[in-house]
Amino acid sequence: MVLTTSQRKILEFPYKPASTLKVVAGPGSGKTVTLLHKVHHLVETGQVRPDEILILSLTNKAVDNIIEKLLSVFEESNDENKYTAYELQEIVGQIHVNTIHGLANRIVIENEGLVSIIEENGWRGLMKLLSQDLWKNKHSKLMTPRELQKMFNEYKLGNTRKNEVMERLMKIMKDCQIFTNDDLIYNAPKYLEHPTDRIDYLEGQCFTRALMDEFKVVLVDEFQDLFPSVLPLLEKIAANKQLILFGDSNQSIYNFLGDNRTVMDRLDKLHTAENFTVFHLYDNFRSTPEIISVASKIMRYKVDLNELAKRDLVLKGPSGVYPEVQEISDPVEELEALVEKICLIVCSGAALSDVAVLARTNAHVQIIAEHLRFYGIPFRKLTAQPDWISDSRIQFLISILRTAILVRRGIFEESDPLAAKRSDFSVIVTLSAIKGVGNQAIQSLFRICNEKNISLWHYITEVPKNEWPSAVSNRKKIETYITMISHLMEDSHLVEIEDPLQLLTKISKAAYSLDFAPMVIKGERELHDFKSNLHEMFRVIKICSLNKPPGSSLAEWFLESYVEQGAIQHHQDIQYQSGGLGAVNLSTIHSSKGLEFPIVFLIGGLTHFPIDQNLLYVGMTRARNLLYLNNIKHTGILSNLIARENGSALLNDRFWNYYNQDLKRPILYSAADSVKRYQKIQKKYGFNFIGKRTITTWNYKNAISLFKRLIR
Known part of the structure; x- marks a missing residue:
């Protein structure tokens, strides 16, 4: 894989004990790719052994993503087949990848037994x-x-x-020995400082001791998610090691857990000033310039796209389609409009799995799920943990x-x-x-x-x-x-x-x-x-x-x-679950962080409370190509987008050619076929009949049958 200039600078930054490298990386900037290649570079150049590297994140989703892609990076970079497939698996298997809670849990269990x-x-x-x-x-x-x-x-x-x-x-x-998740975080650093006698009788390597004495590099993904109670654990682990932080303060959305700025101030000062370095990743491989332009207007720190264009950056070409804003006061009509838009874009050639509907609360996600179920539209919830x-x-x-x-x-x-x-x-x-x-x-x-x-x-x-x-x-x-x-x-x-x-x-x-x-x-x-x-x-x-x-x-x-x-x-099930056109992705905005989708519907709901600025920014920047904003209470959105009209997506062949090319799919778009498919659905359910609540006349079995035909 060819890396950008800014990514290469991060890769080539040398290993140095008791130092901090902070990488500020916006959404779609190739942060995860850079992190993975940084790990590969450290191992391949012999600066550290794979078992001396610890990668941490706050979510299982992020950890799972890193574990899955780490082997691919090592395989792609295996020049002249230097290593066998088995040897590569052995190397990658030695790299430690954990959630912070999982790490704390392991430390506590090692010192206390089953909790x-x-x-x-x-x-x-x-x-x-x-x-x-x-x-x-x-x-x-x-x-x-x-x-x-x-x-x-x-x-x-x-x-x-x-x-x-x-x-x-x-x-x-x-x-x-009953613990809350907070207890695990609170107790783990104590055991690192004063391990119990139990670890003396453990068979094999003692992880508690190895964590303090043998690890050399600690990488933290999504540093903006860190909250104050994890500080003692991170400071204890990262002392005298090279700490590499990846993240973006504009995507800090967990302030209810504590002030992230306090955490970052402390971590920035963990090592001496001369051993503290900051790099930025401004490239954007994900969102269209139209989406970036709108998202930047609601950021705390504004981004001047004209200024960025002058730099040696990687940006996508314009799509010609801006994010769309819609305000609907009736909750059922809001759901009707959502279903209509989903039908429209599927008729235009998008897959159901391309679509993500993001809401502010789990309760709102459930309401949307029930509405889609009534239509027979397949969906899957991207929850933080499985329903079972x-x-x-x-x-x-x-x-x-x-x-x-x-x-x-x-x-x-x-x-x-x-x-x-x-x-x-x-x-x-x-x-x-x-x-x-x-x-x-x-x-x-x-x-x-x-x-x-x-x-x-x-x-x-x-x-x-x-x-x-x-x-x-x-x-x-x-x-x-x-x-x-x-x-x-x-x-x-x-x-x-x-x-x-x-x-x-x-x-x-x-x-x-x-x-x-x-x-x-x-x-x-x-x-x-x-x-x-x-x-x-x-x-x-x-x-x-x-x-x-x-x-x-x-x-x-x-x-x-x-x-x-x-x-x-x-999370593996969510990733590999597909067939035909797949299923619409449903999630809270919080749970969607770190993910991307070709098409995003951001649903604000009918609450009078304005959406948090960072939360809105995270939701908007999940989108690659199409972004719909429904009932979003934010002055920046209303003032900049309310007057924009994109025209009918069914007839926009230029956009759909761009869309399929961006997703590396065959360009098979036909406006005539799209219109025919949509008219069939429109006739069936009476879309565009203003004020008409077709929910009372739906035929569930017919809806399922219709969507099965669409998938074919």
């Missing part, structure tokens, strides 16, 4: 432990697990007065497995006095989920266990039931629960099961023997969703069976890694 990351079912279980006193003046009947999580996080930050109940929750979570992980039934299955593993550990690991009590949280989560086991029962059992300093499992299995607190009324349900967990622990030696299907079958049978209300499926749609999510869980268990470390059990490795492995699998 649990709390999810919605966990917060719901914790709510059962809380007395009504906590909810005074807080409308307890409306309290949700998410609200408890928010209250807990605020308490940990010291934003509220000392509270006995919250203190007790913190102790429960500490004793049971968020399914309450799947979470219950995972909680059942975790309970069995931790209870078993508590029984057999007598040398660890805390091992028995570490199962308390999982027992609370699973037991409290059973219909009929009320809050008072959970609170009474947990209170007496604390008084006796024994685990909850030990109490309900060893203490005669006639000695239990009177508040524990539904004892038969608890007896069934004990039998089920005991059977799961003993049957086929749970930790020895190596077959993914056998493991999932055991967990599912155990869960279905309990009276967990969500396990009662209502309706075909719910059944379809659960079967699909269960299949995805099975796929991840299969992946775990193939990559688990030697000596680890499948059940334990799945519990340790399912979140990260599930996310990687999810």
Whole structure:
């Protein structure tokens, strides 16, 4: 691959310990390509070994993208077949690529053993432990697990007065090794400073020590996403190493996590001023000049395109089509207009998979998804994590497995006095989920266990039931629960099961023997969703069976890694899922960052709140060729675009030739054929009938049939 002048400067910048190289790279500037080639150059020139390089990002999506493309860069640069395919895979496999949370998780697990990351079912279980006193003046009947999580996080930050109940929750979570994602970030640097004795007994290389002593280069992708709580971890890792930062402050959209400027000020000063260098990438391989021109008008730091044109830069030629603005006050008509535009551009020769619809919230994305589904238009959601992980039934299955593993550990690991009590949280989560086991029962059992300093499992299995607190009324349900967990622990030696299907079958049978209300499926749609999510869980268990470390059990490795492995699998599915014209991509603007699409619909919704400037900039710069702005509340957009007219896309042969050439596709555009296809749809659904809500007269089966014919 031929790199630009500015990219070559970054590649050739030498390795130097205790130094910082900052690369400011705008959207579409070839940032990821430059990062990958920089890694290759460091290895190929012998400046560092591949196992001395660490690449970090905040999202699984970005990490997955780097992992997938890294091998391709090494293969393309393998001049005169210097290395065999196997040798290249070995080299690339030694380079460490992690999310920052994944890195923190690995450090914590290495020092603490199996830990649990709390999810919605966990917060719901914790709510059962809380007395009504906590909810005074807080409308307890409306309290949700998410609200408890928010209250807990605020308490940990010291934003509220000392509270006995919250203190007790913190102790429960500490004793049971329950972590929030923030806890992982907070604890990891402490273990780097003071590792636990546990790492002395690890087989093979100790990652905690290697991270501090053996790595030489740390590359951080998307530095504008960093937030203050990751600073101690990054500073600890990058000290005395070469820190290479890639990003763009104009794309900083996570300010609700903390001020990114504070982070960058500290990282810029991590090493001495003479060892701090900044390069810029101004090239743009993605967006048309028309899109760049409009996007630059809403940036905090304006870009003069005329000035850039004088430099030695790579820019695309003009398309002749500017972004379009539309304001529609009726929410149904807004959705109708979206469907009409999608039909129009597909009839003109675009694929459905070329199209991305970006909204501000997940709730708005869901509304759009339902509207497309009603038409029979295929779509896929580009969520940060797969849907199956968020399914309450799947979470219950995972909680059942975790309970069995931790209870078993508590029984057999007598040398660890805390091992028995570490199962308390999982027992609370699973037991409290059973219909009929009320809050008072959970609170009474947990209170007496604390008084006796024994685990909850030990109490309900060893203490005669006639000695239990009177508040524990539904004892038969608890007896069934004990039998089920005991059977799961003993049957086929749970930790020895190596077959993914056998493991999932055991967990599912155990869960279905309990009276967990969500396990009662209502309706075909719910059944379809659960079967699909269960299949995805099975796929991840299969992946775990193939990559688990030697000596680890499948059940334990799945519990340790399912979140990260599930996310990687999810993003691979999104990338490779295609057929015919594919499917429309649906996403929040936040989740779309780092991606690009030929055609983007940016949907502002009917909220009166103006869109954040950086968020708008990120959304606009996802587009390569066509950009539609619907109900976007921003003065820069309205004043610069409202008067622009592009004419009918169906008849714009110049643009569609440009479009196909840009995407390296055959130029087969025919205005006559496009008009015929669109007229067929227009006649079917009555598009352009102003004010007419055709949603009430849609025929779902006919819509699906029509789009199948279009795909052909």
